[in-house]
Amino acid sequence: MRRTSWVLTGSAGILVAASAVTRFTVYPALHQVPADAKSTFRYEGTATLLDATALQAGDPGKAFLKDVPVTLDRSIEVEDTHGRTALVSDDAVLHGPDNAELSTSTHLWALDRRDLTERAAPAGSGAEKREGLVISWPLEPEKRDYRFWDTGTRSVFPATYEGTQSVNGREAYVYAITSDGPLADPATLKALPPALPRAAVVGLASALPEAQRPPQETLDALPATVPLTYTTATKRQGWVDAETGLSLDGTLHQTVLARTQSAEGPVTLFPVSDVDVRGAQASVRHQTDEATTTARLLWLLGTGGPLGLLAVALLLIALALWLARRRVRLATRVEETDTGVTTAAL
Structure with missing residues (x-):
């Protein structure tokens, strides 16, 4: 006995x-971005885009694809890990009617595997420098404002906490981000013309609704070759799971405008793109199911x-x-x- x-x-x-x-070894080891994490979130909505093919063909009257249905697939994948640092690829593809590819973007980030803030990039990794959050939210989000990186302007902006809502039965924190400024993304700038003939600019302006056209005297004063600069403005909302930090839903409204310098100062000539999308229902359901499963595992x-x-x-x-x-x-x-x-x- x-x-x-x-x-x-x-x-x-x-x-x-x-x-x-x-509690103190297994839980912290698993409560971080997994080394094999991979996900794709789909947005659906409409877009008005400048059709480069029509523009190059000399038909500015047909150069705008107006309010076409689009999908935006954003894919996140961990490429490598170094302790608390994860190298994460961030790819986005915008598709139009008949699944035609309209635009793409590719980024590589070095981030902390727990709070997802910036980390020093391993030498030779090619990860972009940035500040604040960029792909998602901390695994334990808080009811406060954060700093969020805007890829279009390559600047940091506040992500403002706006309250709590329910998404498919999951408690979610709602954050809003508004950003604007000169377009600075190298890949996007490379795809846009640095200048256009005056006739092309006038033709594009005439294809716009009257309220959006620049003043006629401004168009008359344009040089034969018009130098162009670009600005971008983005409004986002994110619904973030309160327990796991997973993004459950989101909206994105992003515009890019072409501008030039007139005698009176900068003037907007025409829009290059106007994309307005929200999370597809199937992606939202998948994210809420994933959050429920993850929350149970973390509680266990x-x-x-x-x-x-x-x-x-x-x-x-x-x-x-x-x-x-x-x-x-x-x-x-x-x-x-x-x-x-x-x-x-x-």
């Missing part, structure tokens, strides 16, 4: 150690599992103490019985 008590006590000690390892590893192991350990200790007391009581009874027999013999 004494051996049983020692076995129970030793087992309880092992369970206590297992509880600590689960961070709370349920460790507490369960501790509870079993306490039961084993209680059983060992009960057996020890029972052994003492039995020994006392035997001693009293032996004493009574001896007295009677005398």
